[in-house]
Amino acid sequence: MSATQVKSKPKVAFFDFTSCEGCQLNKLNFENDLLDILEQVDIVEFREAMDGKADSYDIAFVEGSISTPTCIERIHKIRRKAKILVALGQCAVSGGVNAIKNNFSSEWVQETVYGQDKYLFPSIPAQPISAVVKVDYEVRGCPMSTPEYLHIFKSLVLGRKPEDFDYAVCVECKLKENECVLDKGMFCLGPISRAGCGAICPSNGQYCTGCRGMVSNVNKNGAVEMLKKHGFSTEEAIKRMKMFNTNEVEKQISWGR
Amino acid sequence: MSTDLQINVHHLTRVEGHGNIVVDMKNGVLHKAQLDIVEPPRFFEAMLKGRNFHEVAIITSRICGICSLGHQLTSLKATEVALGLTISEQTEILRKILVHGATFQSNVLHALFLATPDFLNVGSVFPLINTHKDVVLAALRLKRLANDIGDAISGRAVHPISCVPGGFTKLPAEKELLHIKDMLLKEAIPDANFVIDVLASLADKIPQFERETEYISVYSDKEYGLYDGDICSSDTGLYPVEKYLEVTNEFVTPHSSSKHAKFNRSSYLVGALARINNSHALLKPQAKEAAAKLGLRVPCYNPYMNTVAQVVEVVHCVVDTIELIDKLLDMGIKQEKPNQEVTRYGRGIATTEVPRGILFHDYTYNRQGMIEAANCIIPTGQNLANIDDDMKKLVPEIIQEGKEKITHKLEMLVRAYDPCISCSVHMLDVEFLE
Numbered sequence: 001m002s003a004t005q006v007k008s009k010p011k012v013a014f015f016d017f018t019s020c021e022g023c024q025l026n027k028l029n030f031e032n033d034l035l036d037i038l039e040q041v042d043i044v045e046f047r048e049a050m051d052g053k054a055d056s057y058d059i060a061f062v063e064g065s066i067s068t069p070t071c072i073e074r075i076h077k078i079r080r081k082a083k084i085l086v087a088l089g090q091c092a093v094s095g096g097v098n099a100i101k102n103n104f105s106s107e108w109v110q111e112t113v114y115g116q117d118k119y120l121f122p123s124i125p126a127q128p129i130s131a132v133v134k135v136d137y138e139v140r141g142c143p144m145s146t147p148e149y150l151h152i153f154k155s156l157v158l159g160r161k162p163e164d165f166d167y168a169v170c171v172e173c174k175l176k177e178n179e180c181v182l183d184k185g186m187f188c189l190g191p192i193s194r195a196g197c198g199a200i201c202p203s204n205g206q207y208c209t210g211c212r213g214m215v216s217n218v219n220k221n222g223a224v225e226m227l228k229k230h231g232f233s234t235e236e237a238i239k240r241m242k243m244f245n246t247n248e249v250e251k252q253i254s255w256g257r
Numbered sequence: 258m259s260t261d262l263q264i265n266v267h268h269l270t271r272v273e274g275h276g277n278i279v280v281d282m283k284n285g286v287l288h289k290a291q292l293d294i295v296e297p298p299r300f301f302e303a304m305l306k307g308r309n310f311h312e313v314a315i316i317t318s319r320i321c322g323i324c325s326l327g328h329q330l331t332s333l334k335a336t337e338v339a340l341g342l343t344i345s346e347q348t349e350i351l352r353k354i355l356v357h358g359a360t361f362q363s364n365v366l367h368a369l370f371l372a373t374p375d376f377l378n379v380g381s382v383f384p385l386i387n388t389h390k391d392v393v394l395a396a397l398r399l400k401r402l403a404n405d406i407g408d409a410i411s412g413r414a415v416h417p418i419s420c421v422p423g424g425f426t427k428l429p430a431e432k433e434l435l436h437i438k439d440m441l442l443k444e445a446i447p448d449a450n451f452v453i454d455v456l457a458s459l460a461d462k463i464p465q466f467e468r469e470t471e472y473i474s475v476y477s478d479k480e481y482g483l484y485d486g487d488i489c490s491s492d493t494g495l496y497p498v499e500k501y502l503e504v505t506n507e508f509v510t511p512h513s514s515s516k517h518a519k520f521n522r523s524s525y526l527v528g529a530l531a532r533i534n535n536s537h538a539l540l541k542p543q544a545k546e547a548a549a550k551l552g553l554r555v556p557c558y559n560p561y562m563n564t565v566a567q568v569v570e571v572v573h574c575v576v577d578t579i580e581l582i583d584k585l586l587d588m589g590i591k592q593e594k595p596n597q598e599v600t601r602y603g604r605g606i607a608t609t610e611v612p613r614g615i616l617f618h619d620y621t622y623n624r625q626g627m628i629e630a631a632n633c634i635i636p637t638g639q640n641l642a643n644i645d646d647d648m649k650k651l652v653p654e655i656i657q658e659g660k661e662k663i664t665h666k667l668e669m670l671v672r673a674y675d676p677c678i679s680c681s682v683h684m685l686d687v688e689f690l691e
Contacts, residue, residue, distance in 0.1 A: 022322020022415045025366075034397065035386060043383065047268060049370065050381030097319045100304040112303040123300070143322065143415045187311070204412035204419040205426025209315060243312060 010058040010157055013045035014088075015078055017064030017071050018098050018126060022143045023089035024063055033150060040157055056081045059156055063088040065098040065126040072132055079133040084156060087129045088149075090142040090244055094213050097142065098126035099246035128247060137162060142211035142244055145197055165196035166216050169208050173199035181207050182230050187240060192223045211244045260285045260656055264664050276676065278667050280652055290648035292641060292671055305620070305631040310336050310422050310597075313628060317618065318416050320633065323366075323677055325416045326359035326407060327611030328618075328633075334485070335618040336422045339605025340626075342596055347588065348424045353484045354581050355410055355420070356609065357574035360483065362403030362414070363612035364529065364567035364574075367675040369396040369452065372564045375669050376462035392455050395448040399571070402437075402445050406578070409433045424595030431590055438582045445575045449568075453547050456568055460552050463565070464666055467558040468650050470643055471522050472531035473504065475610045481539040481573060482532065483610045489535045491556070492521040498608045501617045505634050517642035518634070524642035527614025528674065529566035530557060544573035560647055561673045567612070602626060613637055613677050637676045644674055 016024060044054035060082035066072060079085055090096035101109045102125040110123065129135050137156070139149055155162040169190040173181075181188035181202050189210035190202060201208050227237040242249050264280035281289040301320055305313060313336055318329040330352055337344065369392065370382040379385060386393050407414030409429050419427040475482035476489030488496040488504050496504055507516045519525065533540070533548070537555040540548070548554075548569045553562055604621045614636030621630040647670060655663055 020319050020322040020325070022319070022325060025322045026415050035393075038383065038386065046381075050383060052380055097304065097316055100316070101300045104303060104306070109300050109303040112300070112306070142319065143413075200413065201418050206412070206418050206421070207311075239307070240312065243316065 009040065009042045011044045011054060011056065012041045012059045013043070013054060013057040013061070013078075013082070014047075015045070015060060015062045015074075016047070017062065017075070017092070017129075018067040019064030019089065019091040019096070021063065023091075023139075023149075026143050026146050027061075027149065037150075037153070054081075057083065059084045059086065061086050061088045062129055063092055065091045065095045066129065066132050067098055067123055067126040069124065075129060075132050084136045085129075085133065086137045086139060086152070086156070087135045088139050089144045090140060090211055090213065091126075092129045092135075093138045093140050094128050094245055095126045095247040096211075096244055100242065102126060102246050102250070103242060126247075138164075140165075140194060140212040141197060145200075148196060165194055165212075167195050168215055169193045169195045169197065169199050169202070169212075171195055172197070173202045173208075175199075176203050178202045182226075185230075187227070187230075187232055187236075189241060191226060192218045192241075209243055210241060213245055214241075214248055262652070262656065262660060262663065264660065264667065266664060266668060276671065278648075278664075278671060280648070280663075280667065282652065282656070285656075287649060287652055290652050291645045292648070292676075294641070301633060302631045305628045307627050309626050309628075310340060310599075310622070313620065314421070315416075317633070320635070321677055322415055323363055324359070324611040324613065324616075326355055326411065326414070327609055327616055329417055329420055330356065330484070331607050331609040331611075331616050331618045332620075333420060333422050334607035334609065335605040335620045336622075337605065338607060339601075339603055339620050339622050340422070341600030342423045342598070344424060344596065345591075345593060347585065347591055347593065349484075350581050350585050351410055351425060351429075352420070354406060354578050354585075355417070356484045357578045357581075358403045358406030358410075358414070360610075360612050361571045361574040362400055362407070363675075364571050365396055365399045365403065367612070368456075368564045368567045368571075369393075371675070372669075372672055373456075373459075375665075375672065376456075376459040389455075392452065395451050398444055399448050399452070402440055405440070406437055409437060421595050421597075423597045424593060426595065428590055428592060431586060434582050434586060434590075438579055441575055441579050449547075449572050449575055453550055453568060453572070456565065457550050457552075463559075463561050464669065465559065466561060466647075466651055466654070466670075468560070468647055469556075469558045470646070471520060471525035472534040472556075473520065473525045473527050473615060473639070474531040474535045475608055475615055476535055477539075481536050481541075481577070485607075485609065488608065488615065490520060490525070491531075491535055498606050498617070501606060501608065501619070501634065505617070505639060507634065507638070516638055517645075518639040519642055524646045525639065526560065526643045527636045527639045528563055529570050529612070530560065530563040531614060532610060533557070533566045533569060540569070541573050541576040543576050544569050547572045560643075560670060563673045563675065567675070599626065611636060613675050614639060635677075637674075640674050640676065644671060644676075 060078055087093045091098055139152055152162040172195045173190055176199050186207045188207040190208040192214050193208050193210040194212040194215050196212055224234055224237050262282040266278040277293040279289055279291055279293055314329045314332040317332040318325040320328045374381055404414040411420050412418030419425050472491035474489055475486040477486030504520050505518045507518050509516055534556045551565045553565050602622045602624050606619045608617050616636055617634040619632040620628055623629045
């Protein structure tokens with residue numbers, strides 16, 4: 001590699017909003033590739049792992065939801081400095097589990113956790129990053145999968161557009177030759193949830209929780225009917241869809257009620 | 258002597274979550290020395306309302322990405338108590354192995370990637386890749402192996418999949434366990450020994466500061482307390498887990514953004530140092546040797562030594578995992594289904610040691626099997642009052658060292674506690690006046 005190329009290594013930064021920081025942690029979990037990656041980019045800001053700040057970023061990875069007035073200010077600042085902004089993980093992409101609280105009155109939520117001190121602690125409904133600023137790419141999942149992230153990271157560093165998975169988890173689950181989770185008598189959101197995870201939960205004996213959001217052409221009423229056929233009430237079906245996707249479900253449904 | 262000092266570290270780096278350090282001293286009188294927490298609140302207790310037992314642990318593991326396993330297991334144990342579910346010996350051993358993996362993963366990450374840069378006067382682990390590549394590689398291998406344990410037994414190290422109330426939805430193959438054991442023997446033990454030698458050579462970089470406080474941890478007389486046991490206070494002894502509210506006494510202070518905790522004194526300490534102070538006798542012999550090599554003698558009153566205590570625990574966890582795998586292989590893996598035959602609906606309280614300290618989950622299920630009330634008390638919240646008390650003693654002691662050095666020592670102090678701020682679901686978002 002020539003000296004000029006070395007100088008123009010892309011400047012990468014990481015930021016976290018309301019989240020568990022598990023996606024950031026997952027980034028540190030590709031131990032085998034970490035050192036190679038660090039040769040290709042300059043990490044200029046990553047508060048969880050290093051001191052130091054920067055004025056601009058070629059790629060900003062943003063984890064977590066917008067859930068306080070200060071979050072809004074911060075994300076605007078980051079957007080102004082970033083050429084490419086990537087939402088990292090489901091909290092950033094759709095609000096994730098943080099948005100479960102949007103189902104209740106904020107008064108009740110704050111009282112449940114903080115009791116009489118509730119008025120001290122301002123909070124707004126948990127929103128995806130894209131509700132506030134333009135998001136260029138999304139890395140879905142709770143947590144985001146490390147290999148998928150690595151692929152998107154490499155694509156962006158190489159200047160190519162990463163692909164988007166927009167088909168159901170059932171496709172990947174069938175390829176794994178798993179027994180159908182619904183047929184086993186368990187709940188499952190595989191038929192309406194976005195793939196890309198390799199059906200990791202059904203492959204480990206669990207049900208699909210829909211942690212990567214719903215496919216874009218989801219048949220809403222069909223989904224509720226299908227779950228009803230397997231013995232789950234409309235209420236139960238919608239409540240469980242909302243675990244990771246309250247904002248998506250709220251936006252889309254008048255269905256099944 | 259009159260001395261003025263103002264320190265305001267905004268968004269402290271190399272800790273999990275968002276916190277500020279604020280110190281205000283005028284004419285030699287310390288008005289303020291505290292850690293402000295500016296993490297957005299997350300409201301997990303409210304989010305659990307109306308969820309059934311299949312969903313609860315999936316949600317609570319999302320409290321924290323670093324301690325997701327600990328939150329999940331504590332959640333499962335609380336649910337099992339509330340619903341009267343019993344688990345098999347095999348499930349218990351597998352869970353103990355998972356706790357070991359998660360503990361040494363997190364301890365390696367903190368001690369070597371977040372804290373060690375301070376001992377070598379750099380701002381992050383990244384410059385060390387060039388100057389201390391062998392240490393970084395050993396740490397990466399240890400971390401990778403710890404994550405492999407999580408992947409093999411629970412399907413995924415971050416937000417585990419196959420641990421459910423009553424057992425596991427998928428069991429590891431014997432050859433996977435053999436492989437892990439093999440790697441622990443061949444790789445993890447030499448790597449851990451190497452890391453200990455390196456840290457031992459840096460012993461003089463650890464600030465000398467002592468403040469005796471109350472140390473609270475899980476305690477079991479059968480083994481080093483991690484997966485389960487009673488609550489142990491170094492001041493007043495053992496308490497059953499059901500009494501956790503009498504021990505934690507969470508309270509809101511007007512000058513702080515977060516609920517603090519106290520028991521017999523104005524504050525108490527949780528985490529690796531508390532565990533070692535309370536359960537040193539139950540460490541594996543190899544871990545005791547490591548402690549001696551690193552100059553950790555109990556009782557230890559230096560909070561900066563928490564980082565060292567974490568490394569000692571790495572050795573304990575590695576050695577005990579090997580023994581637990583042997584035990585499992587002797588028993589033979591039984592293909593059993595999770596026991597989800599609910600025998601009652603009620604309240605369940607459970608505790609586990611997560612890397613940062615003692616964790617409590619407390620659930621009440623109604624007759625429809627839905628969560629009626631939930632409470633989670635997180636280690637970092639319990640440490641905050643103790644951090645403030647440390648700062649109040651430390652600042653006057655080092656006031657002659659100049660602002661830059663003082664700031665650095667305070668940052669190191671907070672980092673030594675390995676705070677996990679987004680974990681702390683009780684934390685509040687408040688604007689502060691400097």
